[in-house]
Amino acid sequence: MKLNLNIQPLNTWINKTGIEPLVIAGPCSAETEDQLVATAHLLAKTGKISALRAGIWKPRTRPGEFEGIGSIGLEWLKRAKAETGLPTAVEVATAKHVEEALKAGVDILWVGARSTVNPFTVQEIADALRGVDVPVMVKNPVNPDLSLWVGALERINNAGITKLAAIHRGFSSYEKSAFRNEPMWDLAIGLKTLAPHLPIINDPSHITGNRDLIGYISQKALDLDMQGLMIESHIDPSVAWTDAAQQVTPAALSDIITNLHLRKPEVRNTELNDKLAELRNQIDKIDDLVIQKMAERMKIVEKIGQHKRDNNITILQVNRWDEILHKRTSYAKALKLSTEFTEKLLELMHSESIRKQTEIMNKSEAGQAAEKLTHA
Structure with missing residues (x-):
């Protein structure tokens, strides 16, 4: 059975420049104004980035860890956008986050893995989005449950959001492997089978947890006909306040993108x-x-x-x-x-x-x- 989602093509709301592959990049966390703006300028200079992402509110596993700079970071994003022309994207986990992000002119919102796992949270976000024309991306839930992922997408779509995409960021697993989160490609393929026209963006940073594997996962995602990538990039990953091991410099990101091979889903010959x-x-x-x-x-x-x-x-x-x-x-x-x-x-x-x-x-x-x- 196919999902009955009312959605617009991805190139009508994010990839208007035609840059291929579509890449959303930026630091895991907005730490300081200088860090965020400088990173944004370097990313824009590559000419390979479609949108700037940054974590403003960071849901952490344990209290006491850095949980994001908060609302002040939205002002930094506004400056980065004004100076580089890059659209901006942030994660929202509450109705208040939605309200503040939209007020600050954020262009794209995404629902994180920890939120997707809770239908109450997703519904709160969906209710806050009613009557708003803004692109929303939904990450897969932390645990490997396709129904939860589908349900979150349906809730957001039912709120009237037609600029909709999914983000494949991998799933938690007790089994030890080379990855931070197991890709479990079959679940992403299952979603694509249910909703062939739904754009799926791959997040190799969270799947790998290791910058050395980002290129490998990115290529595999594109080979599986995913429509783009979300990659964490920091001006100096060695001093990043969160997830330092999985972030790359803008220059390294440019090299990764250059080495990717783009293949077409259809053959016209x-x-x-x-x-x-x-x-x-x-x-x-x-x-x-x-x-x-x-x-x-x-x-x-x-x-x-x-x-x-x-x-x-x-x-x-x-x-x-x-x-x-x-x-x-x-x-x-x-x-x-x-x-x-x-x-x-x-x-x-x-x-x-x-x-x-x-x-x-x-x-x-x-x-x-x-x-x-x-x-x-």
Whole structure:
């Protein structure tokens, strides 16, 4: 089912200059007037930035940490905009933030990950936006919940905001990896599938937490047809008051953007389209066979479930599962399939097999209980 969002194309409200890729950049936090304005001038000088971002109110995990310079920073943003011509963007988390940002002439607002996770907060922001024509971007929630992300976008859209975009900034995870927040690209792709016309901006700074990986994530985001990037940039990241490790200098940001490869989502060359159609047709045929074989496998699973039920055998056979994992992953590796992909596929099939066998067992037990009640 597609989302019924009433939205305007991105290039009508932010990327009017046609700069590609679209990049929103600026410091994680507005710290001082000189720091913000100087950074803005350097960013504007690159000629590669579409808008200036800065954190004014900073929701922090623990009290006592720097929680943003506050409303005075909005005046600094006004000066930066006046001197560079760059539109400005800030995060808002309350109705009061919305009111103050709009009064200060901020051009773009965004709803942060900690706010998106709370429908009450999102609704408060949405109510404050009614009757206002301002672009709003919504970051994914901290936890990997597509419904929360969708719900926040719907609430903002229902308030009459048609200049709407999503920001993919990654998700919290207990598993340790190279990233600060796991990209979980499948969730961003899921959102794009539900709302094909909704612009999605990638935030490689918060995904990586490491400036050295920003280029890598930025390229992957563009390859997945995301419409732009939000990257934190500071005149001197080494002395930044927040998130120093993930910020880059304007010069470094310029280099990152220069090295990105832009690819088109559509091919207009007839010969190339014919070749793509031929290859996709081959994939379609193989997919049909895979689904057919999967259905055949599940029919055998049902027979196994019936056999286990009739002979009072437990559903889970750990030794058999270990054997399947070992044999299939070794075979898949020989066929150049990644171990991670193979394990995920096998786990998915195993989970469905357990579900089917459990269903057979439960039906049997329910039938026996009904029979006892009949003869009681």
